[in-house]
Amino acid sequence: MKLNKFFCPTTDAWWAVALSGAVTDKKPLPVVFDGHELVLFRDSAGAAVALEDRCPHRRVPLSIGRIREGHLQCAYHGWTFSGSTGSCTAIPNLDEAERVPDRYAARAYPVREASGFVHVWLGASADAAGGRLPAEVYRPAGREFMGSTVVSLAYREYLAAMLDGPQALLEFDGVRLTDFFLGDTRPDGNNLVLDRGAVWKGRWLPPAFVNDHPLILRTAVPLVGGAIHVQLLTAQELPVVTLHIAAGANRRGTTSLCWRGYLHDTRVHGAPLRWRHARMLGRAPFQVLTTINGLALAAVLVQPSQQYVQAISRETTAKLAAA
Ligand code: FES
CATH class of the missing domain: 3.30.530 (Alpha-D-Glucose-1,6-Bisphosphate; Chain A, domain 4)
Structure with a gap:
């Protein structure tokens, strides 16, 4: 296999993607790291969370939405997502008898903070997340x-x-x-x-x-x-x-x-x-x-x-x- 000059599989790792102070519960923060488009915010417990910056409904960037009670609400049709699991927690106008289908979930990424940086695991599988955080040094x-x-x-x-x-x-x-x-x-x-x-x-x-x-x-x-x-x-x-x-x-x-x-x-x-x-x-x-x-x-x-x-x-x- 011929390697591109700068080819390197770098994705399976923790990446420091933002300063801790830039991630708030007021306004979603869009970042792109290692080619992943992410939206960061803090949930109602103050924990930093990260979702793919794309609504699973019509692919609108979630980062243009707003944070409501620790969840992220899409700006387009108002679907709301949990930052920690990515699951859709609310759809406007849904009848009480109707349930939000599980498949309507945004991708959630594992997140950890250290040394004033928010780290996100960008590996293919969240189960593989582990090891030291790069900013720990x-x-x-x-x-x-x-x-x-x-x-x-x-x-x-x-x-x-x-x-x-x-x-x-x-x-x-x-x-x-x-x-x-x-x-x-x-x-x-x-x-x-x-x-x-x-x-x-x-x-x-x-x-x-x-x-x-x-x-x-x-x-x-x-x-x-x-x-x-x-x-x-x-x-x-x-x-x-x-x-x-x-x-x-x-x-x-x-x-x-x-x-x-x-x-x-x-x-x-x-x-x-x-x-x-x-x-x-x-x-x-x-x-x-x-x-x-x-x-x-x-x-x-x-x-x-x-x-x-x-x-x-x-x-x-x-x-x-x-x-
Ligand atoms: S595009 Fe996000 S709720 Fe429709």
């Missing part, structure tokens, strides 16, 4: 900054660019990310990890063969699933900023993102006054770019992501062999 211990968006870059290209040129996707206040890799890509569990040198802006870039970068950007990109973990470290590998970005394929070659990150309480020697001043004012130490500059992206050489593609192909081949 993210344990904030400082002031958090967060956001969500959809970027005009295909999902696998986004992950590849996160290895080849994170400077096209992320900005750290006052920091210039260099093209100098501090070692090769290395596997770490489900991730491929790469360190690159970083310097404070306004200083001379060091020659590529001198290892005197005051900062390190460590990028961990998943082989399966969409949890990207990024750390800005001092040269002594003390954490300065931790950032967890959930990514998944949206429609037409775009990528859904939601992220949380925080500033560590690390004393950063050599940081410019500007950096310290901005931190005292509580400004975000990083930005996940919501508009990607095509020129900047095209300028990034395809290097570490070649190993990424090979690792994905090995992973995929092993999965197919085991199936």
Whole structure:
């Protein structure tokens, strides 16, 4: 079987698909992750729930409906669905003697929350749901900054660019990310990890063969699933900023993102006054770019992501062999 360059069976997994704070009992939240169109909301007990964003009656998106008493009512003919089971709980104008047929059910997905993210199991069978949640590795211990968006870059290209040129996707206040890799890509569990040198802006870039970068950007990109973990470290590998970005394929070659990150309480020697001043004012130490500059992206050489593609192909081949 010939594998597409970026082919990978990623669906059977928990995916962080939204920030917990974005899922409410007031307004349904539509999201697309890994190609699944979902609508999220909270039921009357406050639990996050997820349904396929499609009414089983006439295929209208359920996300344009409204939440009533913890259930989701379709905007078109008013059928109402339970978020936890997907079953249709009410149809307007149904006679008392009539029963809602079981087949009129929306697809409900298993949902779990952790570390400020709502996770949805996107596997074919809900019975298979299990294992660790991708955001469990993210344990904030400082002031958090967060956001969500959809970027005009295909999902696998986004992950590849996160290895080849994170400077096209992320900005750290006052920091210039260099093209100098501090070692090769290395596997770490489900991730491929790469360190690159970083310097404070306004200083001379060091020659590529001198290892005197005051900062390190460590990028961990998943082989399966969409949890990207990024750390800005001092040269002594003390954490300065931790950032967890959930990514998944949206429609037409775009990528859904939601992220949380925080500033560590690390004393950063050599940081410019500007950096310290901005931190005292509580400004975000990083930005996940919501508009990607095509020129900047095209300028990034395809290097570490070649190993990424090979690792994905090995992973995929092993999965197919085991199936
Ligand atoms: S399309 Fe949803 S109730 Fe008819």
